[in-house]
Amino acid sequence: MARKSQERLIDDAAGALREYYAGGRKDADLLKAAAADLVELRSRFTRTADGLPDWSGHTGPYRTAVGEIYSRAGLSAAEREPFRKTFAYWVRLALDDRGIPSEELTANGIKPLNPKARQTKKRTTDAAIAATFAPDTTAANRVVFAERLLAQAAGEDIAALAPSHRQVIRIALDNIAEHTENLRGAVAGDPSADAG
Numbered sequence: 001m002a003r004k005s006q007e008r009l010i011d012d013a014a015g016a017l018r019e020y021y022a023g024g025r026k027d028a029d030l031l032k033a034a035a036a037d038l039v040e041l042r043s044r045f046t047r048t049a050d051g052l053p054d055w056s057g058h059t060g061p062y063r064t065a066v067g068e069i070y071s072r073a074g075l076s077a078a079e080r081e082p083f084r085k086t087f088a089y090w091v092r093l094a095l096d097d098r099g100i101p102s103e104e105l106t107a108n109g110i111k112p113l114n115p116k117a118r119q120t121k122k123r124t125t126d127a128a129i130a131a132t133f134a135p136d137t138t139a140a141n142r143v144v145f146a147e148r149l150l151a152q153a154a155g156e157d158i159a160a161l162a163p164s165h166r167q168v169i170r171i172a173l174d175n176i177a178e179h180t181e182n183l184r185g186a187v188a189g190d191p192s193a194d195a196g
Helices: 005-021 028-044 060-073 077-098 102-107 115-132 139-151 156-161 163-187
Strands: none
Touching: 005 060, 005 077, 028 060, 028 077, 060 139, 156 163
16 A cells, blocks of 8 residues: 555545534544544654654644644634544554554653553453452452552553662562462462461
């Protein structure tokens, strides 16, 4: 498939948004298509500080292109801001779909996790916390929920913490390792292994 020109990206995104917004066709595929075009546009503009693509969409030329898209789509200045907030969700998903390295996203001030994944992560964490305190929770459920909580800890986030906070994490991880060994013994059938 041939690479679209910048003008074609602007036209296609504007057409999809016009059909969605002004045409009354509330089809998520239109927003997805327009978002993919905006992400492609972002890839073509570079930040002067480091030469990376403008994944966050903050360069002047990119913003000018987006203003043109909204104008061609028929969005008035008053309509743009509320629509932009809704549309940002789809653009963020399109960034993830593109497979951009997390380092590039982070350098652009974008969290590597898309909104849908963050929502799922929050639900998992909330469920794990609720299950931990539920009276009828089985040991298996508590172990699985604990694993899910640990899986959400990001090493790069921990590495950036103050030394005192990293020390607290180190102590907690040592305790977790001890509990893990005790539980391994119990899983293997040694009932005395859980006596900790």
